[in-house]
Amino acid sequence: MGLSVVRDLREMRAPAGPEEIERFETDLLAGFVLARCAAGLSDNMIRSDVSYRPQQWKLRRVNTPRHGSTV
Template sequence: MALVAVRDLREHRVPVTDEDLADFEADVLAGFVLARASAGLVDSTIRNDSNHLELIRDWFGRPLWEMQPADADAYFGKVLRDARPSTRSGRAAALSVYFQFLEAAYAADLALVGPPRSGMN
């Protein structure tokens, strides 16, 4: 058995543009919707999840995969402090399932995107 030097592929990738990231984010959300539909969820549930994610994304201002626990704490603890428990629960559930989907389906692609970029809105 021989040893082979392995290089990080990210070193040789063309830098990702803001448009590439926006397209990738749209593809990820479309994949999320398709996966939920394939799992047999009804349209209203998928629509509610998508709406919850869109509202969180609008507040966050960046792709949701960049969200850290402190960001979620700020959102759920400050922004939704006075919201109905069902609203907080629905948003938290949608975000949790979204991250489970990301982990299962896009972990390798997200690793190639690299660390969060400044100026992304």
């Protein structure tokens, strides 16, 4: 197997817009629900987790600097 050049894709990609972030959050939440269901948790437990987690994620997103920022 040969070696190849690897480059950082963050330089080539524009920052995520609000719509892209919203789609990502929806996909993340769907994966979270599917994983909890596959683990055998009850619907009530998943429902309570889902109602709490998005608030926590939004707070974390606001307080977390983006890649490449100079904070």
